[in-house]
Amino acid sequence: MREMIEKSKLLVFDLDGTLYEDTDHFDYYCSLLQQRADVSIQEEFYNAYEEMKQGSHPVAIGKVYDLKKDAALTVDPLTLQVTAAHLWDGTPIDEETLKREYSGELTYDFERFIAIGDGWWLPYVTAMHYGLSQQDTWESYNATKVYMVSDEFSLTKTPGLKESLQRLQREKHLVLMTNSEKDDVLRLLRELELDELFDEIFSSSRKPVKTKEILKAIISKYKVKPEEAVSIGDNFINEIAPALLMGLNAVYIQPNGCDLHHDNLYIVPTLEQAF
Template sequence: MDWMEDIEVVLFDLDGTLYQDKTFYKRYLELLFGQGEHGGRLNEFLADMDALLEGRHTSGIGDWYHPGSDTWTRGTDPASVYRDWLGEEKVVSPHSQPVEIASIYAGDAWSLCGIFAAKYGVKAEQRQQAFQQVRKEMLQGASSFERHHGLYEAIGNLNRLRKRILLTNSPEPSGREFITALACMELFDDIVYGAEKPVGMEHYMSALLANEGLRPEQILSIGDHAWNDLYPVRKLGGRTVWVSPYPSSEPQQWDVRLSTLDELAALLVDLQNTKPIKRVV
C-alpha cells in the first residue's frame, strides 16, 4: 500500500480499537434488563443481540435504527426502505418521526446496546451507570477483555510519524482511569476525551490540517465505529482503517478492513517500516 508512505498522523479510537471484548454486552444488557419490567425477557434480548452481531438478523452492524418508528434502514440513503425487527417493510414518513429522537447508527456492540436501551425506554442515567459498571468489571478481569501488548508495542514503535493521537467519546475522569489501567497512556502525543465524534472528529481533523500544515491524505484514522471514526475523515480526504470482528452491511469501502488486533498490530509494523528514517542534521 503505497499511500502509507505519506502518513504523518494516526488517529486512534479507544473502545474496540485498543482492546476488543466480545462478551461485555451480555453484562451490559443484564444490568439494563436483568430485573424490572423487562427482566423476564433478558434471554430473548441476548439471543437477538447475538443474531445482530453475527449477521443472522434482518438488521445489524452498518444499519440505522429509528426509535421514533421502531424501524431499521440500510446505508445512508434517505430513500432506504424502512423495516421492522422482523424484516417486514413499513411505510414511514421521515416527517412523522419526532425530531428530538435521534436515529442510531449500529456501528459496534456498544451502539447496539444503545439501540436496545432506546427501544425499551431505559433512562440515560441508568445507561450511564451500567456503562461505568461494565467498564469497572472489565478492568477487574470479569470479562474476556484483554490488553493487547503486541498492539501497544507497535503503537509505541511508530516513532517515524509526526503524531499519534487518541480520541475517545468517553468523558474524563472515567476515560482517563480506563486508559491508565490499560497502561497505554504514554503511547500517545495527545489524548482527547469527550471528543463528541463524529462531529468532533471532523472538527479535530480540520484543525490538524490547518495547524500542522498537513494534507488530508497524510492523516490516517483507525476505529471500529465507521460513522464516528471513519466517515468524517474520509469526507475530508483522509485515510481509513476499519477494525471490526463482525459482518456488516456498511456500503463504504475503507482503505483497509481488519477483524482482529493482531492484524492491526501487523499493519502498524508495516506502516513504521514504510516510513524513511528521519535523520538529524
C-alpha cells in the same frame, strides 16, 4: 497499506474496539439492562440482543436506529442517504414512506437517529425498544465501566502494538479520539501500557456528530494535508466515513470483512495486521 502508514504524518486512533478488541463488556452491559426490564420480557430482551450479535435481526452494527419509529435504517455511510428501513419485527418500510420520512442527508443526533457503530449501542437500542429509560441505560453503562476496572475484567493487549506505536511516535503525530470519558481513557491506556504514546487525547468526542469538526481541528493544529493523515478505527460511521469524505486515508478494523471499496480505504480484520 503499510506504505500508506509509513508515508503519513498523522495517525488518528479510536480506542474501544481498536486499541483493544475485547467484547465481553458489551454482554455485561446488556445483562445489567436485561435485569432492569420487566421479568416477563427478560428472555425476549436477551434473545433480541443475541440475534443482533449474530446478524439475524434488522438492528445490527452499521445500521441507524430510529427511536421514534422503532426502526432499523440502512444508510449509505458516504452519502448519508437512507436506502432501506425495517421495523423491529423485520417488516420493510415502503418506498413512499421512506422518501417522506427520510429524504435528504440523515443527521445523527443521539436523540432520534442513533448510529449503531459498535457493540456499545446494541444493548442500548434493545433497552430503548423494551421501554427502559435513559437513566436505566446511563446507570448500567456506569456500572459496566466499574466492572471494567475490577479484577473480574482484563483487557487483551494486541501483540506488537506498543512497539509499533513507539516506533511511529518518533516520526509521526499520534492522536487518540474517542467517545469514552477522560478518566476511563487514561485508565485503559495504562492497563494496555499505551499511556504517554499520544501527542493529544480527545475524549468525550461525540462521534459521529463531531467527527469532522475534530478532525479538521487536528489537521489544522498539526499542519498536515488531509492525504497525509490516517483515521484508524472499528466504527465505519464514527471514524471511517467522515475521514474519507474529508480526503483522509482510513484503516477500517472489521473481522467480518466489508464490501465497501474506496481508493483511500484499507480493511483489516485486526489492528495487529495493520502494523
